[in-house]
Amino acid sequence: MEKFASVRGAAAPLLIDDINTDQIAPVQFMRALEPDYEKALFARWRGDPNAPFVLDEQRFRRAPILVAGSNFGCGSAREVAVWALAAHGVRCIVARSFSEVYRESLLKNGMLPVVLNPALRSDFEARVVAADGQAPFEVDLAAYRITCPDGAAFAFGMDAGERTALLEGLDDVAMTLRHRSLIDAWEKQTALHQPWLQQITATD
Amino acid sequence: MTALWARHCSTKIWSRHRLAGDEGGKTLLYIDRVVVDDVRAPQVLKNLERRALAIRRPDLSVVVQDHSVPSFQTHSGLGGNDFVDATRVAAHRHGLRLLDVGDAEQGISHVVMPELGLVLPGSTYLCVDSHSPTVGGVGALGLACGSSELEHALATQAMWVRKPRQMRVRLEGGLDDGVYAKDVILHLIGRLGLDAARGIALEFAGGLIASLSVEARLTLCNMAVELGARTSIVAPDETTFAWLATSPHAPRADLWRRAHDQWRDLRSDGDARFDVELEIDCAGLAPQITWGTTPAQVASVAGHVPDTAAQAGLDEAIWRRALGYMDLTPGTCLAGTRINRVFIGSCTNARFGDLEIAARIVTGRKIADGVKAVVVPGSRAVGRRAQEHGLRDIFEDAGFLWGEPGCSMCAGGGGEKVTAGERIVSTTNRNFEGRQGAGVRTHLASPATAAAAAIKGEICDPRPLVQER
Known part of the structure; x- marks a missing residue:
């Protein structure tokens, strides 16, 4: 597995609860044995000229950080919903909570799921919205820390074994x-x- | 080893299967049955070859053809058969037991594994499909995973799992004729929400459970997944053992007696403490149907779409989007809403008992003009039994199409298409946007409510149709 180095780049806000894997990667886009994962990514939410999808906006087009609401990745266990985000360049997802199966699949793919302390969430999310993709965030797994463009730092927790597996690509x-x-x-x-x-x- | 803290049904199974702990807060559990489906098999098995990993226990692993099986031959060529063919080749190459299209034992993983006795009480079951906890209906610990975790499980026969918190839902009160387990679980999801049981082992107990069939329990555990449950279980009892006794792969003779003795001890101890306990009185519960785009957006069939976002407990934007997608206006009465399609099937509701319930309503009636209705048995065994009991004729005489066993229109993996804008009453478990096809408007309901909708051409309360019998 690829090692998880620190990540630096835009943080895209997608602050909706219960985003399910049918939304992240609709099954109809996986009808080929080797599908184009990136094409599947939020396929139904993208391409609407009246409501541009956050990851399609120029400043978020290669955002390595996605910031979501609670229960992210619920629904189907399909790992395509992880591969689709990976294909788009996302390396770290900060959510209020994750579906457990989805979280495990992220870890297996060398991607970092972060859940911030509930007391810090609103503050962090507000900074993500305020930054609006104009300045980079930095996620440092070794230091358990996310640094915002204005220098504000947010600590997060993670099991030591999971962290080692990510850092060393075990x-x-x-x-x-x-x-x-x-x-x-x-x-x-x-x-x-x-x-x-x-x-x-x-x-x- | 188990005495002090293994008090709940699921922790008894957990501690019996614990190999090592607790790295990263997780426990390494032995997995008794690993199930690979026809969406994941081609890629997962190829990856194992690439990584030069051997399958540790091919004799305990099962490959199923379910998601990709075309329900009708006219649908071949729409992608399903590519997966079915590739799955067959991969399973043969690895010497795995394959429940192939056309085989007597083929069907949906979570239908056939319990029905055939391939998963047993007190065992652990891992399938690369979110609805694996379904098998809790026979007292097994079902876990879901993605493709990568499946590779790991095939190579090691084990899985690292974070210990779930414990929740017990006691269901009390009897159900009216025409009201079923599906209505109970939809009601529960509506009341508790999509992540009420996230990271939790949910046990269903109480007076109602004792009276429910194994098939109804499988339905409950199946949809506990929509509450976010990591796993879900009903402690096995004499109803379970009687149901399993005749299954083709259940232990026999002396082994059965030994197993039976052990299984009786799986029930949660009287003084077991749960992190969350709830009691739900199901007496007087009306048939339920979803109006929105999650299983939690649900009401009684005779009820209304909520009047406001606040009433629905939703953000304004989510609420508007759900109603826009479903083409419903606030306050609309659900009963009387015209429908185009009905689907009776899936790992939630395609067992013999489900088809019996629907057939009771359909007998001697015809589906409404303009409605297309499909029944897809969950397994070949269910289909065979339904045919022997005349149920297939009842459905076909009424105008239903009868499909090949598989997941079918739940997600359309075999190429089953529903047209954008069509409204379907479906016995499946997910009504997410686009789940049954782009723009398809799904209403989740019981087999009875689905059958009644097919007959009337609109959403309606099935109870009068049942009670006329």
Whole structure:
């Protein structure tokens, strides 16, 4: 997995709650075995000349930071909804909260999900709106900190293991297989005590 | 090992499957069944080859053809078959059990896995599909994941999961004839909202649960996902065991007796403490139907679209957008709204009991002029049984089309098209903008409400049609 370095660039506000993966990447744009992920990105919200979508506006066109409301990425587990944002250049999403499956998929793709302390959110979001893509924000994962164009800094928390995996670009399977002996032992024990779990019973 | 803190049904399963903890606040859980669907299989299996990773337990993994199966042969060539074919090739190359199109055991993952006894009480189940917690209906711990986590699970037979908080919803009171589990869960989502159970293991309990069939419990757990639940469960009881006893892959003879003994201990302990507890009285609950573009935007069929954004509990812009998309005006009575389409199917409501409920209304009647109605059984087994019991004839005589088992019009992955602007009553679980096609206006409801809408050509209360029988 690619290492997550710090990120510097525009922060695009998309301050809506419950943005679901059908909105982020509509299924109809994934009808090919190898679809154009970027084309799928918010496909139904983009291209309306009367209401330009935030990521289509010149100053946000390559914004590496997206700022969203609560429950971001709810709905379908489709990882395309992560790949579509990655294809657009987004590396970090600051949301009020994330769907758990979506958050895990972000981490697996070397992208950083940030949830700020509730007391700080409104202040941060206001700065994102005020900056309006004209000046860069900086996300420093090693320091657990987001710095705004005016110098204001916002600390965020994250589990140490998740942070290390992102910073070092660790291979998830290799990490888990360090526990291989535990998995082997579990299987052996379960084959004795709950054999129906360790085999699929054949039909008559 | 389990005694002190493994008190809730789901934590009993959790602690039994815990391999290691708790790196990054997560626990490594053993996964008993890994399920790959026909959207993800081609790419995920190719990635494993690229990474030179072997599948740890191909014998415990299952590949299903569901999302991409064209419901009707006339839809072939619209993309579905590319995935179906690529999935078949990939499954064979990796020596995985494939429930292929045309096979006796094929169907929607969360329908066939419990129905065939491929997932059992007290087990862990991981599928690359958000509705995996459906299998909580048989007392299994269902977890969803994306493609990357699936690769990890295939390679390791394990998954890192953050320990969920515990919530119990006690459902009390009996349901009127014509009111079903789907109405209960829609009502609950409307009341609690889309992230009320985010990061939570939700257990359904109470007097109503005890009286519900396994199929109805599967419906509840399926849509608990729309509350944000990480997983959802009904503690298995004698109803569950009786339902599973005849399933083709359930343990038999002595193994069944041993399993049964263990499964009886899965229920939450009497003094188990939940982080959140709710009790809902379902007596007098009316049939529910969504009016907006999330499952939480819901009302009684005889009710109204809310008059204002404030009444709906929504931001003005969201509210306007939802009503604009649905082409409804504030205060409109939902009953009487003309519809174009009806779909009965999906992992929410395509089991035999669901089709039976709908058939009861459809028997001896015809669908309304101008309405196109489709029934797609959730599995080949459901379809076969429905045919044997004459249900297929009942639907076809009424003018319904009968499709090949699969996810079908829930997301249209097999190429099923609904025209922009059409209004559909659908037994599925998501009514998001564009979910069933660009501009398609989805109203989520029970199989009874969907069947009644097909007959009347408009949204209506199914109870009079049921009670005339």
